[in-house]
Amino acid sequence: MTVTARPADTRRSVGSVTRVDGPLVEIRGLDGVSMSELLHLGPHDLLAEVVSLTGSSVSAQAYEYTGGLRPGDPVVRLDHPLSARLGPGLLGGVFDGLLRPLDDAGTWLEPGQQEAGGDPSRMWEWTPDVVRGSRVTDGDVLGHVIEGSLEHRVMVPVGVSGSVTDVRAAGSVNGADKVARVDGVPVGLGHWWPVRRPRPAAERREAAVPLQTGQRVVDVLFPLARGSSAAVPGGFGTGKTMLLQQIAKWCDADVIVYVGCGERGNEMADVLDDLRSIVDPRTGGRLMDRTVIVANTSNMPMMAREASIYAAVTVAEYYRDMGYDAVVIADSTSRWAEALREFASRTGALPAEEGYPASLASALAAFYERAGRVRTLGGADGSVTIIGAVSPQGGDLTEPVTAHTERFVRTLWTLDRDLAYARHYPAVSWVGSFSRDADVLAAWHAGRGDSGWARQRARVVSLLGSADRLAELAELMGVGALPGHERMVLLGGRLVREGLLQQSALSAVDAWCGPERSAALLTATLDVLDACQAAVARGIPAASVEEVDFTPVLRAREEAAGEGDESRHAIARARDLVLAEVEALG
Numbered sequence: 001m002t003v004t005a006r007p008a009d010t011r012r013s014v015g016s017v018t019r020v021d022g023p024l025v026e027i028r029g030l031d032g033v034s035m036s037e038l039l040h041l042g043p044h045d046l047l048a049e050v051v052s053l054t055g056s057s058v059s060a061q062a063y064e065y066t067g068g069l070r071p072g073d074p075v076v077r078l079d080h081p082l083s084a085r086l087g088p089g090l091l092g093g094v095f096d097g098l099l100r101p102l103d104d105a106g107t108w109l110e111p112g113q114q115e116a117g118g119d120p121s122r123m124w125e126w127t128p129d130v131v132r133g134s135r136v137t138d139g140d141v142l143g144h145v146i147e148g149s150l151e152h153r154v155m156v157p158v159g160v161s162g163s164v165t166d167v168r169a170a171g172s173v174n175g176a177d178k179v180a181r182v183d184g185v186p187v188g189l190g191h192w193w194p195v196r197r198p199r200p201a202a203e204r205r206e207a208a209v210p211l212q213t214g215q216r217v218v219d220v221l222f223p224l225a226r227g228s229s230a231a232v233p234g235g236f237g238t239g240k241t242m243l244l245q246q247i248a249k250w251c252d253a254d255v256i257v258y259v260g261c262g263e264r265g266n267e268m269a270d271v272l273d274d275l276r277s278i279v280d281p282r283t284g285g286r287l288m289d290r291t292v293i294v295a296n297t298s299n300m301p302m303m304a305r306e307a308s309i310y311a312a313v314t315v316a317e318y319y320r321d322m323g324y325d326a327v328v329i330a331d332s333t334s335r336w337a338e339a340l341r342e343f344a345s346r347t348g349a350l351p352a353e354e355g356y357p358a359s360l361a362s363a364l365a366a367f368y369e370r371a372g373r374v375r376t377l378g379g380a381d382g383s384v385t386i387i388g389a390v391s392p393q394g395g396d397l398t399e400p401v402t403a404h405t406e407r408f409v410r411t412l413w414t415l416d417r418d419l420a421y422a423r424h425y426p427a428v429s430w431v432g433s434f435s436r437d438a439d440v441l442a443a444w445h446a447g448r449g450d451s452g453w454a455r456q457r458a459r460v461v462s463l464l465g466s467a468d469r470l471a472e473l474a475e476l477m478g479v480g481a482l483p484g485h486e487r488m489v490l491l492g493g494r495l496v497r498e499g500l501l502q503q504s505a506l507s508a509v510d511a512w513c514g515p516e517r518s519a520a521l522l523t524a525t526l527d528v529l530d531a532c533q534a535a536v537a538r539g540i541p542a543a544s545v546e547e548v549d550f551t552p553v554l555r556a557r558e559e560a561a562g563e564g565d566e567s568r569h570a571i572a573r574a575r576d577l578v579l580a581e582v583e584a585l586g
């Protein structure tokens with residue numbers, strides 16, 4: 001299991017608290033302590049991290065409420081930085097910002113509660129994949145246990161290599177058992193990793209394979225590659241949480257790490273309920289079995305938010321290193337940045353933009369840079385994709401967190417307030433969003449014989465832009481002033497927006513849309529538009545074409561769920577109905 005407590009209790013060097021200001025605690029008498037070391041404060045062992053050293057005075061950031069802590073209270077060095085214990089038992093679990101197990105997303109631990117090691121008695125079925133005498137280097141797989149629907153690979157720890165001097169035979173083991181010995185070093189099912197340090201990989205590779213999110217506006221217009229990064233800026237209530245939860249449920253990754261960072265506790269409880277009840281369409285297992293929840297909701301101590309992001313990425317990197325595609329979903333990075341701001345203001349740091357510390361940009365960069373597709377130390381292909389919500393005050397997209405985030409992510413899905421008001425969901429703006437992965441993904445599709453993907457995408461992008469421009473003209477001059485083919489562009493814009501881009505998270509049929517159904521809907525929409533343009537070109541008045549009942553193609557997305565023939569045929573039938581009406585015009 002997984003905790004940030006101490007790898008070994010090497011208590012020494014007792015100092016004492018001199019000043020407490022919310023999460024900022026000043027200490028003296030900690031000779032030889034280093035930056036980022038963990039401390040235990042006071043009689044309840046509150047967890048804190050060293051953030052500055054000036055002369056004999058040490059400042060620490062406490063991760064728990066400091067109520068009750070006072071000058072003179074003892075401080076103990078833990079001799080290691082903030083670390084997560086990685087091992088089987090993470091999947092399906094709910095943890096706090098310091099990766100301590102919680103009963104549920106709504107609960108939180110009492111200050112100082114050091115739930116160490118989760119449930120060490122939990123048993124796992126171990127299967128060795130090496131024999132005694134095998135030569136191994138760090139990252140190589142020694143054996144595995146089954147965790148949920150995943151093969152959880154036990155790897156040679158970073159920095160260790162040599163020959164396997166001992167390996168346990170197949171059978172039941174618990175979280176504390178050793179399963180192998182490499183060059184004399186005992187290896188258990190789990191190990192500790194300092195969360196602020198990225199886990200090493202053999203090499204970074206180009207992110208060039210799509211992550212299918214199941215949300216059409218993303219997969220068709222602003223696609224994301226495995227190992228890439230995305231941000232979702234949007235004003236209050238525009239649908240950030242809904243979009244992220246949909247992606248957490250339906251994207252085709254192996255592991256999802258969902259961080260609820262300063263958001264409402266009931267939203268976390270809802271997503272948990274959903275994940276527990278929904279069956280993964282690909283594996284047949286529960287979605288929760290591939291999900292790790294890090295809950296640091298608005299009622300929990302603020303500074304643990306700061307750590308929660310790094311803990312989550314570390315967990316994702318750990319599964320990446322086993323050769324899996326992991327996705328980190330953080331809602332919301334703005335609440336995380338607020339924790340940085342709150343702390344900076346207490347330390348008296350000179351504020352930069354809007355009270356945020358000058359280090360805001362580098363902190364955001366360091367977070368998103370941990371996304372990537374890699375060749376792992378063990379030689380496998382794995383990835384970490386990062387998706388973060390940004391909730392700017394008053395929807396102001398020029399504020400510092402949004403502005404810096406835009407520079408560091410490869411894909412941006414900006415939520416538009418007007419679309420959300422009009423109940424066009426997901427309210428992803430086609431004007432204010434981008435995907436820097438689109439070209440490389442076009443090449444991926446082309447490499448699989450599908451050069452139509454890029455062509456259709458380009459067509460939809462240009463159609464939406466032209467339709468917006470013409471709608472403005474039509475508003476000024478009346479639609480009757482536009483030539484027939486331009487009126488068909490306006491019509492096409494509507495078909496794309498309503499029939500393709502809108503997708504209700506609440507629909508039993510359409511909440512998830514796989515690549516086949518997505519392609520079928522796109523093709524149907526464009527076929528209908530082509531037929532309308534052709535009709536106008538043959539002299540049929542635009543007004544007559546506009547009067548055709550397009551409902552079947554607009555509703556086709558609600559016709560049949562899932563991938564495969566049934567939904568493809570339903571969509572084709574809807575298209576043929578409309579095509580027949582257009583043909584009948586003459």
Ligand SMILES: Nc1ncnc2c1ncn2[C@@H]1O[C@H](COP(=O)(O)OP(=O)(O)OP(=O)(O)O)[C@@H](O)[C@H]1O
Nearest residue numbers: 235236237238239240241242425426503504505506
């Ligand atoms: N994809 C969607 N399908 C259907 N309804 C949606 C969708 N997205 C948003 N909504 C509607 O909008 C409401 C607000 O969405 P959500 O809570 O995701 O917004 P938010 O941007 O996260 O809000 P906040 O700023 O409070 O965090 C939802 O309760 C739902 O009614």
Ligand SMILES: [Mg+2]
Nearest residue numbers: 240241242263
């Ligand atoms: Mg929200």
